[in-house]
Structure formats: C-alpha cells, structure tokens
Amino acid sequence: LKVRVVRSSPPSSQFKATFQESYQVYKRYQMVIHKDPPDKPTINQVRLVPVSFEDPQFKSSFNQSASLFAKYQMSVHKDTPSDCGENEFTRFLCDSPLEAEHAPSGPECGYGSFHQQYWLDGRIIAVGVIDILPYCVSSVYLYYDPDFSFLSLGVYSALR
16 A cells, blocks of 8 residues: 655645546545435536626526526525525625636636536536635535435535
C-alpha cells in the first residue's frame, strides 16, 4: 500500500493527473456504501454560472431555474405560486450586492455571486446559489427538483 498526500487547493500537478481516477473511486464508494444511484450528477454535469443577466449561460437558463425554484418552493416549503414568481426569484436569488471581480491571483471564475447548476439529461435538477469570496465560499441557498430528492442533492452540494 502506498499513500500520497496530494495538494488539492491550489491543485497540484499530481492532483490534476489523478483526479479522474480519484473521482471514480469516490463514485464507486458512494454507490456501494451510501447506495447512490449511478445517475447521480457527475462533475461534468455541474456548471458554475455567474449571476448576471449579461452572461449568456445565465440568461439562457433563467426561465428553467426560475421554474425549478417555484416547483421547489411550492413542494418543499408549501409556498403559493404568487410567493415564488419570477420577481420573487430574482429579488431573492439573483440580485446580489456583490460585484464580479477577476483578480489576477483569484480563481479562474473570479469572485462574486454564482448559480451552481446541476444538469441531468439536458435539464437543471438543482441550483446552489453561492458567493465566491477571496477567503471563503458562502452557500446562500439550494433548491432542487423534488422528483430527485432521492439523490440527496443538498448533501452532495455541501460536500462538493
């Protein structure tokens, strides 16, 4: 048995070189030990989208995200349709006091507010609203399609 300590943040060359293999071990572990289904979202199905109506990915996924938010709020929190319309969604999860910033020494995506979208079969099944700051990542809110509650997407998102 050989054990290596590999720097994950910032990612070292060893981490990058062994990432896919490590991920496959993690996925197998989750399926065997925690009974995760094989179709649980993978790393390639998660998109980090800046919260900006100027961003094409954000604009193109806005209606789908807003609809999913309403479905989640009505199912999980028993909100009425008028409590979770587009205006409420925008006010609650899209309007942010943070300004986007791309510092040379910062992460590739920059700092600011983001929607971390979880996609499965061409549709969004969960969104983690996060703020990426110089010394931390803040989880603002997570909503998901109640039809996929068996995937424990809140736990998955927190661990990710």
